[in-house]
Amino acid sequence: MKNPLAVPEVIDRHPCFSGKASHLFGRIHLPVAPACNIKCNYCDRRYDCVNESRPGVTSRIISPWEAVARVSRAIEELPDIRVVGIAGPGDPLYNEATFETFSLVNERFPALHKCLSTNGLLLPEKLGIIKQLGLDTLTVTLNTVEPSIGTRIYSFIHYQGKKLTGLEAAEVLLRNQLDGIRLAVEQGIVVKVNTVLIPTINDTHVPEVSRKIKELGVYVQNIMPLIPLSNFRHLAPPSLAQIKKIRTECSEIIRQITHCRQCRADAVGFLHQDISAKLFAPCAP
Numbered sequence: 001m002k003n004p005l006a007v008p009e010v011i012d013r014h015p016c017f018s019g020k021a022s023h024l025f026g027r028i029h030l031p032v033a034p035a036c037n038i039k040c041n042y043c044d045r046r047y048d049c050v051n052e053s054r055p056g057v058t059s060r061i062i063s064p065w066e067a068v069a070r071v072s073r074a075i076e077e078l079p080d081i082r083v084v085g086i087a088g089p090g091d092p093l094y095n096e097a098t099f100e101t102f103s104l105v106n107e108r109f110p111a112l113h114k115c116l117s118t119n120g121l122l123l124p125e126k127l128g129i130i131k132q133l134g135l136d137t138l139t140v141t142l143n144t145v146e147p148s149i150g151t152r153i154y155s156f157i158h159y160q161g162k163k164l165t166g167l168e169a170a171e172v173l174l175r176n177q178l179d180g181i182r183l184a185v186e187q188g189i190v191v192k193v194n195t196v197l198i199p200t201i202n203d204t205h206v207p208e209v210s211r212k213i214k215e216l217g218v219y220v221q222n223i224m225p226l227i228p229l230s231n232f233r234h235l236a237p238p239s240l241a242q243i244k245k246i247r248t249e250c251s252e253i254i255r256q257i258t259h260c261r262q263c264r265a266d267a268v269g270f271l272h273q274d275i276s277a278k279l280f281a282p283c284a285p
Contacts, residue, residue: 010113010136010190011219014083016257027083027115028074030067031058031266032097036090038119038173039155041231042196058089058266064101068108074268075109081268085115087139088265093122102133113137117194121157121173123180131187138184139222140177141194144202145212147171152201155231178216185217192257193218197238197246198226206246210253222257223247 016027036043062070075081084105092098093116102114116130117139130138144150150170157169164172184191193213195206202209210221223246225238238246247256 014113014115014137016083016085016115016139016192025083026074026078026081027085027267028071028081029085029087029263029265029267030070030101031061031089032064032067032101033086033088033092033095034061034090035094036088036119037094037121037158038091038169039157040119041153041155042198042226042229044229058264061089064097064104067101068104070268071105071109071112078268081112083113083115083137084109085117087117087263091119091121092116093118093126099129099133102135106134115139117141119173120177120180121159122176124176124183127180127183127187130184130189135189137190137192139192139194140181140184141196142177142181142209142213143196143198144205145174145178145209146205147174149202149205150174153198178212181213181216181218191216191218192220192222194222194224196224196226197243198232199236199238199242201232201235203238203242203246207250207253210250214254218254220255220257221250223250 014025014027071081071084084102086092086098086101098116105112105114114133114135115137116135118141120140120142123140143153147167147170150173151166154169154173156163156165157173158164159169159172181191181193193209195202195209197203197206206223213221223243225243226232226235228235228237247258250256
């Protein structure tokens, strides 16, 4: 059952969920989760890329114990850090290191909020351990609620020991995303949905996503512009006018975030000032 006190308490301290909080508090992303169970056509997970700031990028993968040491060092430098998140560079729920890391963080830093970002494929089956570890916020990337559109966004998924493609893959992924979001909300977790705005693919469909997640009890939506990479490197990103138009339209359906910086998987500090390179020098290539 939803905890009515959880939303304001958590959101007031979570820079990724609140524009106001983003100016007051910092976060640290721990890059402990390299493996991924789906292939998004816009994703390029290159680890040793120090000059790019985008999802899926980190200077290197670290162990759970290194992650705890990194949190300690970051808090020394920036006591205003309030959130420890795992956002890849793969899917956190597909990596056991995610759960080991959060368990260690719980022991050392029980006052910090814990958060993760996921594609949602494993969310229904991993929700129990998410709750057990005390995560109070969750981000799910949901780009469509129509499987036929999903066939254009996802090349394949790995699920229950099988590689699925086409409509079957899109249907399984969507079913698990929607079930997982619904169950998370019912368990009192505050959910944010990230939606990548992909011109010619899902740009006219995004309001349908907004309507569905509003129905499921999602707290806020974050519509992010496509960064043309991988199989979608030939597509033009949406213009600022396009982004503004769709956010305005969807804001009449569900609360919208407009301050997202599409952060790296190893980001540290305030959203407007990433200090990860200063604190943790990348390894030489």
